[in-house]
Amino acid sequence: MKRCHYWRNRIPEAIYGDLDIKTREKLDRHLAVCERCSDVYSGMAVTVRKMDARPAPDRPPQFWESYWDRLEWRMAHEIGESEGARAGRKGHPAGGPLSRHRAFSVPRWAHGAAAAMVFLTLGIFIGRNLLRPPAEPPLLTRVMPSEPAPGGQPVLETGPAASPLAIRASRYLKRSRVLLLAVVNSDPRAEDVFSLNLPLQKKTSEELVKEAMVLKKEFRSSDRRLERLISDLETILLQIANLKSDAGPSAVEIIKAGVESRDILFKIDLNVVRRSAGKSIVGQSPGPWGENRNQANVKAAAKA
Amino acid sequence: MSRKEEARWADRLIAGDPSGFRDFVEAYKRKVYGLAYEMTRNHADAEDISQVSFMKVHRSIGTIQPGRGLNTWLYQIVYHTSLDHIRKKSFYPREALPSIASEALFNEPPDPAAGPERAAEAACLRRRIDEALAKVSERERAVFILRHYHDLKLKEIAQALGVSLGAAKSYLFRSLRKLQKELADTETCLGTGDRP
Incomplete structure (x- = not known):
């Protein structure tokens, strides 16, 4: 059986005359004794003879006469196409799927990149203009002063984010201002100096x-600017804190002169106005309380 | 075409003979077209494939080695170009198969001495062979066509198709067995036969 398999595979070679003489003799000896292999051989030989009845496909002579012209035209066309000289040329008779894909000189990756750029630009445009979140209303923070304002009104702090340091500075200035007003407005000739409640003011200082x-x-x-103001205030407050319990009116007058020479009350009011102006730039009008406060501050500064 | 002739063609192409490529095309165009037609069963595709194959040869003239046989290389180009073409078309145009009897596909005119009955029998047999060839695989068909119609040795066929010699032998055996099976009842074409 193994021999049969071997020889059957060689039958086509034998039919086409590709076997050498020795191998052919061996095959003939096998075919003489093996009926099945002999049948395969004869069947294949008949098939090969039948195939001879069909000649190789051919075309009319006029097809072959113009074959070179068509090929030459196509070669010139494709070379011109690759050089970018495609103007005025259209499809040709032999144009098949193999030539059609050369119609575009722009590579495909360029189309992809261009599409990606368009989508990216579109996305940025939509994100910036259409999907922008609505402007958040400014945060309102009501800060209760540690000491009530002169009018007993609460201070309304507005702004996107009032930092704790700014709030503390604001409180510090308000406390200092109240203290200085008390000192500045006291009249040592008409009143007793101790009516100022000096121990309390010294402690506060x-x-x-x-x-x-x-x-x-x-x-x-x-x-x-605020730092300089605090430094000036610090000097005055140190003078108040260092007042002796038996200090005469001259010591108070010196403090008054220091406050006036440094324009400390004016600077405090100016700072308040500046803060209000900063808030209004953010988009928040000072409001009735803010305005009242500013007016009061300016009046107080004028008084001082 | 002998080995010496092939080597002469190669030398002419390498030397840049102005008429060399044209003569080469004239010498090989029927073979190239024939294999392309057998692979695609369509004349328009066969012409397209043959032209593309010659253009590939023209582009690759610089890679030809002096004295090298061109037959195997050329058939290799045609075979792979045909496969590419078939895959690009993504279907085998069986419906477009031209009827051998209805179209003048072959130059060989019917023998006037044979008479109309013999001519009808021959046409019937050709059609049956054509149908049988369409039923074998592309590789089996290529091996059979190159051996039977192009007279290539099995070793050359193996090189052209990029397979081993044993595989080429096996493909030839299988293609012949399938054709034998398909053409077993061609006796119906004899006598009254099924005239197209």
Whole structure:
């Protein structure tokens, strides 16, 4: 059976005359004794003879006569196409699927890249203009002052984010202002100096001096104007804190002169106005309370 | 075409003979077209494939080695170009198969001495062979066509198709067995026969 398999595979070679003489003789000997292989051989030989009845496909002579012209035209066309000289040329008779895909000189990746750019631009446009979140209303923070304002009104802090340091500075200035007004408005000739309640004001001054030192450290030159004001205040507050219990009117007068020479009350009011103006730039009008406060501050400054 | 003739063609192409490529096309066009037609069963496709194959040859003249036989290389190009073409078309145009009897596909005119009955029998047999060839696989068909109609040795066929010699032998055996099976009842074409 193994021999049969071997020889059957060689039958086509034998039919086409590809076997050498020795192998052919061996095959003939096998075919003489093996009926099944002999049948395969004869069947294949008949098939090969039948195939001879069908000649190789051919075309009329006029087809072959113009074959070179068509080929030459196509070659020239494709070379011209690759050089970008495609103007005025259209499809040709032999144009099949193999030539059609050369119609575009722009590579496919360029189309993909262009499409990606268009989508990216569209996405940015939509994201910027159509999907922008609505403007958030400014946060309103009601800050209750540690000491009530002169009019007993609460201070309304507005702004996107009032930092704790700014709030503390604001409180510090308000406390200092109240203290200075009390000192500045006292009349040592008409009243007794001790009606100022000096021990309380000395204690308050000490607290404010300590707070001034902390504030100055925390500001770290972020707001130089405010820092300078606190330094000036610190000097005055130190003078108040260092007043002796038996200090005469001259000592109070010196403090008054210091306050006036440094324009400390004016600077405090100016700072309040500046803060209000900053808030209105953000988009928030100062509001009735803010306006009242500013007017009161300006009046107080004028008084001072 | 002998080995020496092939080597002469190669030398002419490499030397850049102005008429060399044209003569080469004239010499090989029927063979190239024939294999392309057998692979696609369509004349328009066969012409397209043959032209593309010659253009590939023209582009690759610089790679030809002096004295090298061109037959195997050329058939290799045609075979692979045909496969590419078939895959691009994505279907085998069986419906477009031209009827051998209705179209003048072959130059060989019917023998006037044979008479109309013999001519009808021959046409019937041709059609049956054509149908049988369409039923074998592309590789089996290529091996059979190159051996039977192009007279290539099995070793050359193996090189052209990029398969081993044993595989080429096996493909030839299988194609012949299938054709034998398909053409077993061609006796019906004899006598009254099924005239197209």
